[in-house]
Amino acid sequence: MSISFSVNGAQQSVDPARGSDTLLDYLHDDLNLTGTKLCCGIGVCRACTVSVAKGPAVSAMISCSTPLSVLDGTAVRTVEDIAEYGQLSAIQQAFLHRFSFQCGYCTPGFVMAATVFLDAIARAPIRAEQLDDAIADAIGEHICRCTGYVRYHEAVKGVAMQILNEKPEARK
Numbered sequence: 001m002s003i004s005f006s007v008n009g010a011q012q013s014v015d016p017a018r019g020s021d022t023l024l025d026y027l028h029d030d031l032n033l034t035g036t037k038l039c040c041g042i043g044v045c046r047a048c049t050v051s052v053a054k055g056p057a058v059s060a061m062i063s064c065s066t067p068l069s070v071l072d073g074t075a076v077r078t079v080e081d082i083a084e085y086g087q088l089s090a091i092q093q094a095f096l097h098r099f100s101f102q103c104g105y106c107t108p109g110f111v112m113a114a115t116v117f118l119d120a121i122a123r124a125p126i127r128a129e130q131l132d133d134a135i136a137d138a139i140g141e142h143i144c145r146c147t148g149y150v151r152y153h154e155a156v157k158g159v160a161m162q163i164l165n166e167k168p169e170a171r172k
């Protein structure tokens with residue numbers, strides 16, 4: 001039985017003998033999807049974050065430390081899948097407009113973690129006063145060597161506020 005999962009909607013079928021290969025290596029070497037970055041390689045910096053859905057549960061996951069063997073039945077999404085028809089997503093535009101990044105090496109990881117977070121609050125709104133802590137939970141462990149932390153946080157908050165303002169229940 002092969003390990004079956006999808007990447008950006010394309011079905012993948014991998015020999016179980018490759019189960020210990022990392023998702024990051026698979027993305028780079030098999031699919032030539034190099035937008036997901038390798039930095040520390042030991043599960044600390046989160047530059048390699050992708051989103052992984054299993055059924056309705058979607059989580060941000062570090063690909064450098066995730067073996068293919070755990071991905072059976074999942075749907076992986078990488079930064080290459082975020083812009084649609086050449087249009088940056090709201091969070092990509094916000095990072096750009098707020099100058100959140102400098103070298104940009106950490107940015108794909110922030111994009112993916114923020115996308116998972118923003119999709120989650122769109123489905124299950126939280127109160128505005130909970131946002132700072134929730135954003136810190138979502139992106140607070142990501143390392144940016146250019147120290148764009150505040151601007152990343154503010155960009156996510158801006159998009160999150162737009163989402164919550166469209167959800168009356170979030171203003172209670």
Ligand code: FES
Pocket residue numbers: 037038039040041042043044045046047048049062063064065
């Ligand atoms: S490269 Fe994966 S956590 Fe740093």
Ligand code: FES
Pocket residue numbers: 100101102103104105106107143144145146147148
């Ligand atoms: S923008 Fe350079 S590491 Fe974050």
